[in-house]
Amino acid sequence: MVKECFLLVFSDLDGTLIDHETYTWDDAQEALARLRDMDAGLVLASSKTASEVVAIRTALAQEAWPAIVENGAGLLPPFAADAPASSEYERIRLVLSDMPADLRQHFRGFGDLGTAELCQITGLDTVAAQRAQQRSFSEPGLWFGSKDAKIRFLATLREQGISAQQGGRFLTLSFGRNKADQMRDIIGTYQPRYTVALGDAPNDIAMLEHADFGIIVTNPHGPPLPRLIREDQGRVTRTQVAGPVGWNRALLDLIDRLDLN
Ligand SMILES: [Mg+2]
Structure with missing residues (x-):
């Protein structure tokens, strides 16, 4: 109902x-x-x-x-x-790990960060940071490279059907919704x-x-x-x-x- x-x-x-x-x-x-x-x-x-x-x-x-x-x-x-079970997060992480190192190195996703590091960046406590790392559909992260490298990074992701949205703090990768x-x-x-x-x-x-x-x-x-x-x-x-x-x-x-x- x-x-x-x-x-x-x-x-x-x-x-x-x-x-x-x-x-x-x-x-x-x-x-x-x-x-x-x-x-x-x-x-x-x-x-x-x-x-x-x-x-x-x-x-x-x-x-x-x-x-x-x-x-x-x-x-x-x-x-x-x-949320209902989904393999989308694992698929995004696979695309990242297959990417050329010169592009990949500038992106630090939640899956790349230790929980302590994530606490430091976000100000979350340990339990909250662990919850933030329990992902099913998308990978947020920080971009440390140049604007130019970011354009190439995003184009490489797009070829795999992955798009990026800029939030207040993080660049979030997902399959588009x-x-x-x-x-x-x-x-x-x-x-x-x-x-x-x-x-x-x-x-x-x-x-x-x-x-x-x-x-x-x-x-x-x-x-x-x-x-x-x-x-x-x-x-x-x-x-x-x-x-x-x-x-x-x-x-x-x-x-x-x-x-x-
Ligand atoms: Mg907001």
Whole structure:
């Protein structure tokens, strides 16, 4: 049975609902409570893995909704404890290991990093970093080479059907599905009256453009997103304040503006 839904909110996590520094969403509690009161759905859409998102989804009491994981490369079904089994991650790692060393050496993926190293880069604790390394569909990493070498690296991946998306921090490799692809499927299933999307990084743009209302959450740690076409029509807006504070204000304002209560 498919849950009925009037308003479905798609939200990125890091730098959007979750504060870049503190890793909490405390400042968004008011809007989260409003969504619960309205019986609106919250679909988490993150570059995180299923095993990372499952704990966050439970803490947010949103288990009844699917979550978009690994940047849209995979889906965590409602109430599931993990994503369905997939060999995509192993296939990406194989393509990387077959690549010429002069290109391969500039990319440090999660599979190349020890857990301690990943903790250092991300600020995650050991358990959280281990969850981040339990991947099924995609490989995030850091690029240390030149722009020119990156172009050749990406072209080599493309020949194997692998594409790359730049998130707030990581370059993520996958077999092509993005957050908006998953979003379209979820909208098709639940047929909400209104959709809202919130995000802070280039990997959120397709989702922001596809929603009825897109909210760009300002992220001072990255370059601002380019101006989106629908900003001129007021369908895409930007928050003044970053992270969960901006998320909270923007969503409350939108709910009031649309008189959705
Ligand atoms: Mg983000």
